Amino acid sequence: MIFQNLSEKIQNTLKKLRGKGKLTEKDVNEALREVRLALLEADVNFKVAKEFVEAVRERCVGQEVMKSLTPGQQVVKIVDEELRRLMGETKSELNISQTPPSIIMLVGLQGSGKTTTAGKLARLLKAEGKYPLLVACDIYRPAAIKQLQVLGEQIGVPVFTMGSNTKPEDIAKAARDHAISQGYNLIILDTAGRLHIDDEMMGELVRIKERVRPHETLLVVDAMTGQDAANLAKEFDENTGITGVILTKFDSDTRGGSALSVRAVTGKPIKYIGVGEKLDALEPFHPDRIAQRILGMGDILTLIEKAEAVMDSEKAEAMAKKVLKGEEFTLQDFLEQLKEVKKLGSYEELLGMFPEMGKAKGMSNLKVDEKVFVRMEAIINSMTPEERANPGIIKHKRKARIARGSGTKTQDINRLLKQFGDLKKLTKQMANMAQPRKRGRGFLPFFK
Amino acid sequence: MVKNGERGGFFARLKSGLAKTKEGFINKVDGILKRCGKIDEELFGELEEALFQADVGVRTSMELVEWLRQRVKEERLEDPEAIKALLKERILQILQRGEEKESINLQAKPHVIIVVGVNGVGKTTTIGKLGKKFVDEKKKVLFAAADTFRAAAIDQLEVWARRVGADIVKHQEGADPAAVTFDAFQAARARNVDVLIIDTAGRLHNKVNLMKELEKIKRVISREDEGAPHEVLLILDATTGQNAIEQAKIFYKAVNITGIALTKLDGTAKGGVVIGICDELEIPVKFIGIGEGIDDLRPFNSRDYVDVLFG
Structure with missing residues (x-):
């Protein structure tokens, strides 16, 4: 996605500063060098990048930051303000003449x-x-x-x-x-x-x-x-x-x-x-x-745009139809969905587009396991078509076999089956909501 | 509009085509070397900046400067002027990595070339110029108008076909590009055509459905002739920045591009992107576009390129 990389680099760099109680000029210089490289990698013009960094540096080494109790936060704020200044603050309208045309x-x-x-x-x-x-x-x-x-x-x-x-x-x-x-x-x-x-x-x-x-x-x-x-x-x-x-x-x-x-x-x-x-x-x-x-303050609009561009619209429609008709949602369908979601980018990238999660990501240092999707795929791939269609039959022996086949543990398989069960319930509810004949009075409490 | 390049003045044309890059890059390097009396960190820093500015790319630039640093240390160089020769040597090495090992051989008949790229890089124009080149070699050339999406793309290709004396196979706007491709291939066989060049619609590389369409076009050809397409040429716009490398990687994944044509090199002072491309990709640069004239599409030769740039 446009700006994704730039954004990640800048955020990571600034994160390092954030926790510090005291900032030396060296800290600031190092961080700003990283910011400058990130800008250059994003094709920002060389001079513009240089001037931008200079402007930030000048303000950073000034009194307001060094004497502040949270100097790291101050730097982030300055970068924010300078970025906005660089982009132009507000939307600009077309100049329409009083006398046409x-x-x-x-x-x-x-x-x-x-x-x-x-x-x-x-x-x-x-x-x-x-x-x-x-x-x-x-x-x-x-x-x-x-x-x-x-x-x-x-x-x-x-x-x-x-x-x-x-x-x-x-x-x-x-x-x-x-x-x-x-x-x-x-x-x-x-x-x-x-x-x-x-x-x-x-x-x-x-x-x-x-x-x-x-x-x-x-x-x-x-x-x-x-x-x-x-x-x-x-x-x-x-x-x-x-x-x-x-x-x-x-x-x-x-x-x-x-x-x-x-x-x-x-x-x-x-x-x-x-x-x-x-x-x-x-x-x-x-x-x-x-x-x-x-x-990294999130942009839900972008997420939607991205989903539309990357996902296979035909597949999505077929899936929606299936769910709406109330047909059984199988592990095979689940596998297809996983593949589609993967196209959207890494897990972390996706989370970054949600504002709150983006913040949570920055604060708690939460490590997202990128392999989680890969593992899920491997587990389903190790199942027979029959097991995929009817997960109820997966008992102890089968679990052991699947675990061996996918290089996982039985617990992983239990977890996946549990998640799948939840998802299945959800799709059923969605189907029920969409069925016109069932949308009777009082059928779903929040429809009253 | 068309600046006539004389056939004999190849080197001269290359020189004027690359004048901007030379001015914006090499002359800047010269300036740095003259200004700095000695070889020190300041000089390396400034060199790195000059490379960045020429769109060489952050990674390639940093590696290049690191390599220079090593060499200077090993050979205990002191004169800044020595740096220029080293720079030339290294850039040549990088470019040779990406250079075409064999020239296009036209043994298969029809020799099928699919031309792909993002929007607005100059696919249709490049096809026109390529067609001219083959027609000049007394080859029978057929264009396939498989860009059925963009308004009047078919007409544009038709004008080029008339201009260079090539045949064209076309359907209506909005038709299935794979169907056009299929028909064109059949026609190429029936008419004993030497070179079939397929024009595809511009597409952004991050659009999955559009990349799939491209895979289908390729499949249609391979089904008819196992060895075809013989060439999948990716057109890159030299004014594009670091995204050019991204484009090449993704197109390669989808349709196994076999070569790159870099267009509009004359219009940019940032021709350094060639260096980045050769450094980061294993795909040869086959052609460079150095002007608007019909003869201004040239086979890429790293030695000539470096000689002109540093000359």
């Missing part, structure tokens, strides 16, 4: 996802009650215009094109006239991908800008971008004066440092994030949520 221009490198984002943005703004017009200013890439047209059709937003032989700035100008005469109050310009070092192509953007004076110039950046993210953001900003950023492919497993760098280098807010392939997968960016994630 509002013009939004999308710019960025090749393959960052401008055209798809144009479609997503148009869809989102249409849903908010705007009348958007998509404009195809990418006259270079083969089939770019067609791509925008297909997207426009899918979301029911008209696309303005003049083919690939007209200059983009002329297209933009004509599109604005068209929007004014036809009553569209919002224009989205999809421009060609270009390298930030390509002066000629950057000049084109400047010309478009001079012609139509966009209200928003949004830089579309791939969230997986490395150290170069800061450079490219800076170059685009200097050349075209961007007003904000859209981060795409945020649903990847990138460590996401680019999100931190881009904002820090340009000072321009991240306005949206692209979180999936479908056209409805564009969301406003919430810096506070992200900061929470990095500091």
